[in-house]
Amino acid sequence: MQKFRHYKGGIYELVCEATQESDLSPVIVxxxxxxxxxxxxxxxxxxxxxxxxxxxxxxxxxxxx
Structure with missing residues (x-):
């Protein structure tokens, strides 16, 4: 499990990488x-x-x- 700190201070857990269905662009979940x-x-x-x-x-x- 990878965690990230937002530059404003919040901590978030990486769930997965995915593809946006509408335009097939890569997204981070x-x-x-x-x-x-x-x-x-x-x-x-x-x-x-x-x-x-x-x-x-x-x-x-x-x-x-």
Missing amino acids: YRSHNGTVWTRPKDVFFEIIELNGVHVPRFAPIEIE
Whole structure:
């Protein structure tokens, strides 16, 4: 199970990678701390954004010990 931290602080669990039926684009399926499941385009999920002049990943992987 891979977990990611959103740049705003939330922690999410990667469920799977899938294909959006409407346009066949790749998406990431992920679960929030409260159990809701979300999808986001794969390129947006792994996007590097600029925050206060610093480049950070939108979702950064968290090492599980």
